[in-house]
Amino acid sequence: MEDSVVVITGGHGGIGRVVVEYLLGKGAKVVVLDVNDTTSSKLKLNKNYTFIKTDVTNIKELQNAHEIIKDKFNHINHLISMAGINMKSEINGIKGITFEDIDKSIKLNLNAHIYLVKTMLDLIEITNSDNKSIIMISSINAITRYGLPAYSAAKSGIYGFMKSILNEVGKSNIRVNTISLGTVPHMDQDIEGDEYFENYKNHLAIKSFVRPTDVADTIYSMLGLSKCINGQNIVLDMGQSV
Numbered sequence: 001m002e003d004s005v006v007v008i009t010g011g012h013g014g015i016g017r018v019v020v021e022y023l024l025g026k027g028a029k030v031v032v033l034d035v036n037d038t039t040s041s042k043l044k045l046n047k048n049y050t051f052i053k054t055d056v057t058n059i060k061e062l063q064n065a066h067e068i069i070k071d072k073f074n075h076i077n078h079l080i081s082m083a084g085i086n087m088k089s090e091i092n093g094i095k096g097i098t099f100e101d102i103d104k105s106i107k108l109n110l111n112a113h114i115y116l117v118k119t120m121l122d123l124i125e126i127t128n129s130d131n132k133s134i135i136m137i138s139s140i141n142a143i144t145r146y147g148l149p150a151y152s153a154a155k156s157g158i159y160g161f162m163k164s165i166l167n168e169v170g171k172s173n174i175r176v177n178t179i180s181l182g183t184v185p186h187m188d189q190d191i192e193g194d195e196y197f198e199n200y201k202n203h204l205a206i207k208s209f210v211r212p213t214d215v216a217d218t219i220y221s222m223l224g225l226s227k228c229i230n231g232q233n234i235v236l237d238m239g240q241s242v
């Protein structure tokens, strides 16, 4: 991991920022692409942290990020596509979701992952290393029945996309996997006694949630140690989806 260049989208989010700090702690050079430019002063001071304000649904902004990364690092070892959110109106199911939110959700939760890989692929291909990978963050909504129609369709789509590029990127020794997350309360969320989280807890085989630090552990292991994992959807959910 020392000196590897890791590009992560959504790296200023509740899960992303923990993953970013974890990878920086392991010596990686981490490039965050996010629309949100607020982050901790600790991160800003880290010489291995780079931020490029980028809307990942905007192809021109992704191409601009590509040029900045190319100029600064010339290559990418690992690409983590994490930016994603569900739209408010889809909480009320297919009857409630607005057409506008269907388009917005698919654009961010599916198209943006494809745009990102297409835009950045040449920088991973030229990397002179036998350890190169792409991880895209999906959700157990892709594999079970938690509603959120457009979000769930998009998160399933990521898995199909991952399989479709496996052989193509494999020619350049690039591994590609998805991670399907169950409910992951952020580090700053007070979950004890909270009705929303208590409800989800009932679905867990082991009554404790996956936390962002667990996601960071898994990502680190998939990037650095588990070099035989390829073409897989890794489910991190404490048995929630079973």
Ligand SMILES: NC(=O)c1ccc[n+]([C@@H]2O[C@H](COP(=O)([O-])OP(=O)(O)OC[C@H]3O[C@@H](n4cnc5c(N)ncnc54)[C@H](O)[C@@H]3O)[C@@H](O)[C@H]2O)c1
Pocket: 009, 010, 011, 012, 013, 014, 015, 016, 033, 034, 035, 036, 054, 055, 056, 057, 082, 083, 084, 085, 086, 108, 137, 138, 139, 140, 180, 181, 182, 183, 184, 185, 186
């Ligand atoms: N937290 C959970 O319970 C949970 C469960 C399953 C899957 N996930 C997935 O994990 C990933 C991270 O979730 P989170 O909980 O950290 O969410 P979050 O909302 O805290 O973070 C999302 C990040 O993505 C960024 N983002 C949103 N739109 C963007 C855009 N157009 N361009 C660039 N950046 C954009 C946001 O600014 C934010 O920093 C998401 O893909 C989410 O779907 C989360």
